[in-house]
Each structure stands twice: as C-alpha cells, then as structure tokens.
Amino acid sequence: MSPVAAPPAESAAVRTVVHKFGGTSVADAERYRHVAQLLLAREEAIQVTVVSAMKGVTDALIELAKLAASGDEAWRERWHELRARHRAAAVSLLGEQVGGTIEWLDARFERLAEILAALAVIGELPQEVLDRVQGLGEVFSAQLLGRHLQVLGEDADVLDARDVLVVNHGELGVDVDWKASAATLALWRQSHPARRLVVTGFVARDRKGHITTLGRNGSDFSGAIFAALFAADELHIWTDVDGVLSADPRVVPEAVQLEALSYDEACELAYFGAKVVHPQTMSPAIERGLPIIIRNTFQPQHPGTRITAASGGRGPIKGLTLSPDLAVLNVEGTGLIGVPGTAERVFAALRNAHVSVVMISQGSSEHSICCVVRQAEAGRARDAVVQAFSHELAAGQVQRVQTTEGVSVLAAVGDGMAGQPGVAARLFEALGRAQVNILAIAQGSSERNISVVVDGKDATKALRAAHAGFWLSPQTFSVGVIGPGNVGAALLEQLRSAQPQLLARARLDLRLRAIASRSHMLLEARGVQGDWKAAFDAASQPLDLDAFADHLLSARLPHTLIIDCSGSAEVAERYAGWLAAGIHVVTPNKQAGSGPLARYRAIREAAAATGARFRYEATVGAGLPVITTLRDLVDTGDEVSAIAGIFSGTLAWLFNKYDGSVPFSQLVAQARAMGYTEPDPRDDLSGVDVARKLVILAREAGYESSLEDVAVESLVPEALRQASVEDFMARLHEVDAAFAQRLADARARGLVLRYVAQFAPGQAPSVGLVELPADHAFANLRLTDNVVQFTTRRYCDNPLVVQGPGAGPEVTAAGVFADVLRVAAGEGARL
Ligand code: ADP
Ligand code: ASP
Numbered sequence: 001m002s003p004v005a006a007p008p009a010e011s012a013a014v015r016t017v018v019h020k021f022g023g024t025s026v027a028d029a030e031r032y033r034h035v036a037q038l039l040l041a042r043e044e045a046i047q048v049t050v051v052s053a054m055k056g057v058t059d060a061l062i063e064l065a066k067l068a069a070s071g072d073e074a075w076r077e078r079w080h081e082l083r084a085r086h087r088a089a090a091v092s093l094l095g096e097q098v099g100g101t102i103e104w105l106d107a108r109f110e111r112l113a114e115i116l117a118a119l120a121v122i123g124e125l126p127q128e129v130l131d132r133v134q135g136l137g138e139v140f141s142a143q144l145l146g147r148h149l150q151v152l153g154e155d156a157d158v159l160d161a162r163d164v165l166v167v168n169h170g171e172l173g174v175d176v177d178w179k180a181s182a183a184t185l186a187l188w189r190q191s192h193p194a195r196r197l198v199v200t201g202f203v204a205r206d207r208k209g210h211i212t213t214l215g216r217n218g219s220d221f222s223g224a225i226f227a228a229l230f231a232a233d234e235l236h237i238w239t240d241v242d243g244v245l246s247a248d249p250r251v252v253p254e255a256v257q258l259e260a261l262s263y264d265e266a267c268e269l270a271y272f273g274a275k276v277v278h279p280q281t282m283s284p285a286i287e288r289g290l291p292i293i294i295r296n297t298f299q300p301q302h303p304g305t306r307i308t309a310a311s312g313g314r315g316p317i318k319g320l321t322l323s324p325d326l327a328v329l330n331v332e333g334t335g336l337i338g339v340p341g342t343a344e345r346v347f348a349a350l351r352n353a354h355v356s357v358v359m360i361s362q363g364s365s366e367h368s369i370c371c372v373v374r375q376a377e378a379g380r381a382r383d384a385v386v387q388a389f390s391h392e393l394a395a396g397q398v399q400r401v402q403t404t405e406g407v408s409v410l411a412a413v414g415d416g417m418a419g420q421p422g423v424a425a426r427l428f429e430a431l432g433r434a435q436v437n438i439l440a441i442a443q444g445s446s447e448r449n450i451s452v453v454v455d456g457k458d459a460t461k462a463l464r465a466a467h468a469g470f471w472l473s474p475q476t477f478s479v480g481v482i483g484p485g486n487v488g489a490a491l492l493e494q495l496r497s498a499q500p501q502l503l504a505r506a507r508l509d510l511r512l513r514a515i516a517s518r519s520h521m522l523l524e525a526r527g528v529q530g531d532w533k534a535a536f537d538a539a540s541q542p543l544d545l546d547a548f549a550d551h552l553l554s555a556r557l558p559h560t561l562i563i564d565c566s567g568s569a570e571v572a573e574r575y576a577g578w579l580a581a582g583i584h585v586v587t588p589n590k591q592a593g594s595g596p597l598a599r600y601r602a603i604r605e606a607a608a609a610t611g612a613r614f615r616y617e618a619t620v621g622a623g624l625p626v627i628t629t630l631r632d633l634v635d636t637g638d639e640v641s642a643i644a645g646i647f648s649g650t651l652a653w654l655f656n657k658y659d660g661s662v663p664f665s666q667l668v669a670q671a672r673a674m675g676y677t678e679p680d681p682r683d684d685l686s687g688v689d690v691a692r693k694l695v696i697l698a699r700e701a702g703y704e705s706s707l708e709d710v711a712v713e714s715l716v717p718e719a720l721r722q723a724s725v726e727d728f729m730a731r732l733h734e735v736d737a738a739f740a741q742r743l744a745d746a747r748a749r750g751l752v753l754r755y756v757a758q759f760a761p762g763q764a765p766s767v768g769l770v771e772l773p774a775d776h777a778f779a780n781l782r783l784t785d786n787v788v789q790f791t792t793r794r795y796c797d798n799p800l801v802v803q804g805p806g807a808g809p810e811v812t813a814a815g816v817f818a819d820v821l822r823v824a825a826g827e828g829a830r831l
C-alpha cells in the first residue's frame with residue numbers, strides 16, 4: 001500500500017470565524033443536525049457559533065409571561081408544550097446520550113414554572129422578569145447544539161453569554177462594556193479551551209448583574225459582539241434567504257439578492273426595517289473592519305451578501321424598506337416663520353415625553369414642521385407639543401398641532417445616490433404612476449437615503465411600484481404556460497434557452513411564473529428557475545384557472561402573458577376575461593379562432609378595449625407566417641378575394657405519396673407509425689382540423705365565417721367513425737378500393753388528387769379531395785409541407801403563396817414564440 005499523503009494545510013485553519021444562526025435556521029432537530037453538518041464541514045481554527053432560540057420560542061416565552069401575569073391559567077399548558085418541544089428535540093439529537101440533557105432542561109423548566117407562578121401571584125410583569133424569561137430560548141438552543149456536537153465526538157463547549165457579556169442600556173440603545181466582557185471571557189476561556197464554541201445569542205447581563213437582553217432580533221448583534229470579543233476574521237449570519245435582498249421578499253417577490261453592501265447601507269436598511277440584519281450589528285464590525293456575510297442555511301453553497309466598508313455593486317439604490325405603523329405629527333403656524341428655536345422646542349418636548357422621532361421634514365417657508373413618530377406614541381407626542389406651545393396656540397401664533405395616523409415610511413437606500421441626479425425623480429415617477437400620494441419627503445444630506453411618507457393603505461403598492469421603478473426593465477412579463485405537452489414542452493425549452501440572450505440584448509424579461517396542465521399547476525412567486533419539468537412534476541396544487549391568472553397578475557410586473565398550448569375549449573372560454581384584465585394571450589389552440597362567433601367577437605372586443613393582444617399565428621401552418629401575412633395585407637387596405645391551400649401536413653403527405661402502388665390504408669398506417677398523424681388518424685382524416693384553419697383565415701380576412709358553414713368531406717367512412725382506433729386501423733382496408741378508383745378516374749383525366757381547403761366570399765367554403773392538374777402549385781409540395789394561397793386585389797393574377805413545413809412541435813412552438821416576441825415588441829421591447 002502506498003503511503004497516504006498528508007492533506008495540505010488549510011489556509012482557513014488559522015482563522016477564527018463567528019457564525020450566527022437565526023431562529024429560522026433552528027426550527028427543529030433536523031435543522032440542528034443540518035447546522036451541525038454545515039459547521040463540521042468548515043475548517044476553522046476557532047469556530048464560534050451564536051444561536052437564536054428555536055423558531056417561535058422567544059414569542060412563546062413572552063406569551064407565557066404575559067399569560068401568567070394576567071392570571072390566565074393557560075400558561076401551564078403552553079409551558080408543557082414548550083418543554084415537550086425541547087425534550088423531543090433533545091431526544092432526537094442526542095439519542096442514547098440524552099439523559100443528562102433532559103435533566104438539565106427539566107431543571108430549567110421547573111425554575112421557569114416557579115417564576116411564572118410567582119408572576120401569577122403578583123399580577124404584573126416587571127421588565128426585569130420578562131428579560132429573564134424571554135432569553136431562555138437561547139439558553140436551551142445553545143445547549144442542544146453544543147451537546148449535539150459533543151455527542152458527534154467534537155471538541156465543543158457551550159458558552160452562556162449571561163456569564164461573560166456585560167451591557168448597559170443607554171439612550172441610544174445597548175452599549176457593550178467591552179473591558180469587563182473581554183476580561184471575563186478570557187477567564188472563562190482558560191478553563192474552556194475547546195475549538196468549537198456554541199454561544200447563546202440575545203442574552204447578556206447588565207452592570208448590576210441582572211439578566212437582560214439585547215432587544216428583539218438581538219442575536220445578530222450578539223454575533224457581532226462575539227466576533228469582536230474573539231477578534232474574528234469574519235462574521236457569518238445564517239438565515240433563511242440568500243442574503244440581503246433589494247426589498248422584503250414577502251412583499252416584493254421579485255426582490256433581487258445584493259452581492260455587496262457597505263456598512264452604512266446595511267445599517268440604513270436595517271434601521272428602516274429590513275429584518276434580515278439588526279442595525280446595531282454594524283457598530284462592532286465597523287470599528288474593526290470585520291466583514292459580515294449574510295447567507296442562507298438552506299442554500300449553503302450560495303455566496304450570500306458581503307457587508308464591508310466599501311460599497312459594492314452597481315446602481316444608485318441598493319434596497320427599499322417599509323416601516324409600518326407610524327404617524328405624522330404636524331405643527332403649523334404663521335408665528336413659526338423666522339422664529340429661532342422653534343424646532344428645538346418641538347423636539348425637546350418630544351424628547352421629554354420619550355417619543356423617538358423617525359423622520360423630520362420642514363419646508364423652507366418654516367410655516368410648518370413635520371415629523372414622523374411611532375403610531376403608539378402619537379397621542380403622547382401630540383399632547384407634549386400642544387403643551388409646549390400652549391401659549392402660542394392660545395395667542396394664535398401656532399394654528400395647529402395635528403397627527404395623521406396609519407402611515408408608513410418608504411425608504412430608498414444606497415451610497416450611490418450621492419451626487420447622482422434623477423434618483424428622486426425615478427422614485428417619485430414610479431409612485432406617481434402607481435397613484436400613490438406622498439404625504440412628506442426627507443433626504444438626509446448624506447444622500448444615502450430618501451424617505452417618503454405614504455398612507456399605510458398604499459404602502460405595499462408603493463414599495464412594489466418603487467421596486468419596479470428601480471429594478472425592473474419596462475419589458476418584464478409575468479408569463480404563464482398552459483398545457484406542457486408536445487408543443488408546450490418545446491416552447492418552454494425554447495423560452496429557457498433564449499432567455500439570457502433576450503435579457504442581454506433586448507432587456508426583455510419573460511419571467512415564467514406559472515405552468516398548468518389539465519390536472520395540476522405550479523405557481524412560482526419569483527419565476528421558475530432551471531429545470532421546469534422537475535419543478536412542475538413536483539407541484540401538487542390542483543388546477544384552478546382563476547388562481548392561475550390571479551397569481552400571474554399578483555406579481556404586478558409591467559406586463560402579463562398567458563400562453564395556451566392546450567387544445568381545450570374550456571381554456572379558450574377564459575380568453576375574453578383575461579384580455580379584459582389586460583393579460584395578453586398567445587396560443588396555438590384553434591378553439592377560439594374557429595369556435596362560436598359570439599365568443600370570437602367577445603375576445604376581439606376585450607382586446608380592443610384594453611389594448612391587450614390576442615395572437616394565434618401557430619394555429620395555421622405552425623411556424624409559417626400565414627396569419628401575419630394575411631394581417632399585413634388587410635391592415636394595408638388590401639382585399640382578400642380567395643383563400644385556398646393544403647393546411648394539413650398529414651393529408652399533404654398522404655396524397656403526395658399515394659400513387660396506387662401501396663394501398664391507401666397502408667399509407668395511413670405508415671404515416672401513423674412515423675408520427676405524422678394524430679394518435680387517432682381520424683382526427684386528421686375527418687377534415688375538421690383543416691376546416692377550423694379555414695375559418696380562422698376567413699375571419700382574419702374580415703369575413704364572419706363559422707365552422708358550420710364549411711362543407712367538409714371526411715375521408716373516414718360512416719361505418720368506421722364510432723369504432724375504436726384499433727378496429728378502425730384494422731378495417732381501414734375497406735376504403736382502399738374506393739380510393740383506388742378515385743385515383744384512377746383522376747389519372748384518366750391527366751389530374752392528381754389533393755385534399756384542399758377553399759374560401760371565397762359569396763361561395764360556400766369547403767374542404768375536401770379535389771382533382772388538380774399535375775403542374776398545379778398544390779400538386780408539387782414536399783413531404784408534409786403546407787401551402788396557403790391568398791388571392792387579393794393586389795395579388796390577383798399571381799396569388800401570394802406561403803409554403804413550408806407546417807407541423808411538428810418544434811416549428812409550432814417557434815410560431816408561438818414568434819407571437820410572444822411580437823407582443824413584446826408591441827410593448828416596446830427592442831427586438
Ligand atoms: P433569523 O431568524 O434568521 O434571524 P429573521 O426572520 O430575523 O431571520 O430575518 C430573515 C427574514 O427577513 C427573511 O426571511 C425575510 O423575509 C425578511 N426580510 C425583510 N427584509 C429583507 C431584505 N431586505 N432582505 C432579506 N430579507 C428580508
Ligand atoms: N430570539 C430573539 C428574538 O426572537 C433574538 C433573535 O433571534 O435574534 O427576538
């Protein structure tokens with residue numbers, strides 16, 4: 001055996017990295033296992049992992065305390081549930097070695113029960129007690145992960161942050177006593193030298209030694225604090241999204257992931273409500289230039305968002321946030337003009353009433369001062385200001401102190417907006433177009449943030465509109481495909497492979513957001529990525545065409561498009577409604593074009609009313625430009641006097657081949673074997689499909705034609721129409737003699753047989769077998785070629801002919817795709 005080479009030294013092995021896992025990453029035992037595997041896969045010299053409570057546990061603990069303090073006995077049951085959840089996770093994670101941990105958990109839960117019972121007696125909830133209770137989730141969580149690592153044989157230990165971290169609650173939030181904390185940690189480390197540490201997030205102790213927390217969502221801050229205390233090289237914050245996104249993905253599904261942010265940008269986004277990272281996380285990182293990487297536990301290979309001192313990426317705006325539940329406080333009066341110190345008095349009054357001001361805006365006339373405060377503090381804010389200006393109010397120098405409740409602040413954040421004109425214009429234009437009224441505006445002189453106050457009812461719409469204004473190309477389509485069969489599947493493939501080029505060259509974004517078959521559908525908020533078929537097969541939602549259309553519209557993308565590749569009349573029934581809702585419809589389905597006239601008219605009227613487009617080029621001649629050619633003729637004032645042609649590839653092939661040497665029935669069997677016919681060849685031989693195409697063309701030419709008007713010669717004898725496909729094929733030889741006779745008769749006259757469709761105004765339209773001279777255009781087609789001949793006022797002696805392969809999923813899908821691109825071009829795409 002050859003000696004095994006020692007692995008090369010990992011450069012990462014000299015580093016210290018702090019990881020923080022949020023509640024979204026540790027919901028149950030399985031997630032803890034996943035987190036442990038993720039940690040073990042990393043080669044770090046010192047690995048510090050800060051954990052949140054299991055998902056929902058902090059809320060549950062707060063609820064327990066409130067219930068107990070209000071005397072509601074329900075807390076006992078909730079307490080049991082919470083204990084059971086932790087015990088179950090411990091059993092699952094630690095297996096046979098769970099014993100000690102169950103005892104450990106039970107002891108802490110007993111202590112919790114005693115506290116809750118005491119709360120029930122005193123009937124109130126002091127902040128100090130709440131702090132002790134709400135932080136327990138992190139204590140449990142760290143224990144579970146730490147023990148799990150130990151059971152896996154790792155050199156791991158658990159650090160309870162309450163034993164080392166000392167903080168102080170000041171006016172500007174929590175500040176860390178670095179000296180005391182570092183000293184205690186160093187001491188602790190002496191007796192706990194493990195390579196991997198699991199640390200409780202969220203909790204700490206104050207200078208008096210009382211247990212406290214860093215505020216809701218404070219574990220991110222814990223991560224940054226411990227990264228500083230351990231002099232880490234990086235802080236990785238693991239959550240359930242791919243990083244910081246351009247907006248909250250729950251409100252804006254098309255939000256995009258940001259590769260890089262500056263600390264300032266991240267801070268600003270976090271302060272204004274981007275929940276993904278806590279604003280205070282930034283300060284320990286900024287001081288040390290520590291990179292923060294926000295990444296996805298569920299997608300560990302994704303690089304995530306890197307937050308450093310430098311701003312990265314392009315574009316003036318990095319992200320948009322929404323802060324709800326605010327109120328505008330407006331102080332207005334002629335007596336304010338030119339009087340120094342007015343603003344100071346307003347803010348002093350608010351400060352004394354402990355009201356924090358979210359945003360300030362003052363017009364330069366100084367006639368009014370307006371600021372935004374939390375809705376819950378609005379009453380207090382108003383009373384404080386009324387009192388401070390009571391004298392001026394009485395004297396009429398201040399006319400009004402007013403609050404408007406239920407407003408939201410929409411903030412657009414980005415370092416790149418500094419010194420760049422047009423950013424505010426773009427924001428206001430997007431809001432204006434969405435009919436969102438702006439109540440107040442503020443831009444800090446750092447030019448890193450533009451904030452607008454909008455009515456809470458408009459907030460979601462405003463955020464989406466602003467997002468679209470900055471991130472979406474005007475040619476973004478929300479696309480749904482119905483019928484992923486032969487043609488549908490080919491189209492989906494063509495769409496997928498053309499996508500990068502369309503995006504790059506034409507900025508056309510055809511975003512596939514829904515696929516439906518007869519049985520079920522796939523609705524994707526952010527667009528189907530990669531293998532559509534796997535995603536569709538895995539979907540289980542039953543088909544509901546209303547929900548399908550609603551989903552497409554709900555994205556509020558600039559345009560919506562449904563591509564119907566089914567052959568279904570039921571789907572065609574929906575077109576008028578969709579068009580009326582502004583949804584473009586593209587289809588190779590002949591049902592609408594050749595179905596009842598009333599429906600056809602309704603579709604045309606709906607399209608005309610909204611400007612949505614209805615295109616169905618692929619219904620005739622697959623990818624051949626038949627309908628487009630006809631439309632161009634009619635639109636330019638030409639008049640069609642006759643339409644004729646061979647519209648069926650199957651029938652074309654059969655009669656191109658039929659020379660009497662092989663019986664007709666055998667040719668049909670051959671065509672079927674080669675896939676030239678429908679599974680039931682009678683669908684081709686009956687002529688109905690050809691008749692439908694003729695009706696479509698006649699209508700496009702401006703004539704009110706219907707399927708019932710067409711004289712159709714079916715090549716299927718009466719006796720074989722009801723038989724099964726097998727019976728039909730077995731008995732088709734019964735027609736051979738009759739066909740042979742027809743061929744012989746035609747030949748005797750020097751003519752050939754072809755299955756031809758014919759329309760001329762004033763004559764009955766027909767489809768059927770006709771005899772043609774051997775040199776006729778229709779008599780000299782190749783294989784399955786289709787041919788359509790238009791005789792018009794301009795093309796009267798020498799008709800206009802469109803000819804070529806007119807069947808097959810690939811070319812039909814290409815015809816549909818061409819229609820899609822025509823719709824896009826009509827909406828301004830530069831193709
Ligand atoms: P954790 O439990 O991991 O701390 P949080 O719930 O605190 O997770 O934060 C992650 C969530 O923040 C995401 O699931 C997402 O819904 C929400 N979020 C809000 N705004 C943003 C944004 N701009 N970028 C990313 N996520 C955001
Ligand atoms: N568990 C705490 C909370 O839910 C802290 C955190 O997870 O960030 O607020």
Ligand code: MG
Pocket residue numbers: 022217220275276277
């Ligand atoms: Mg969080």
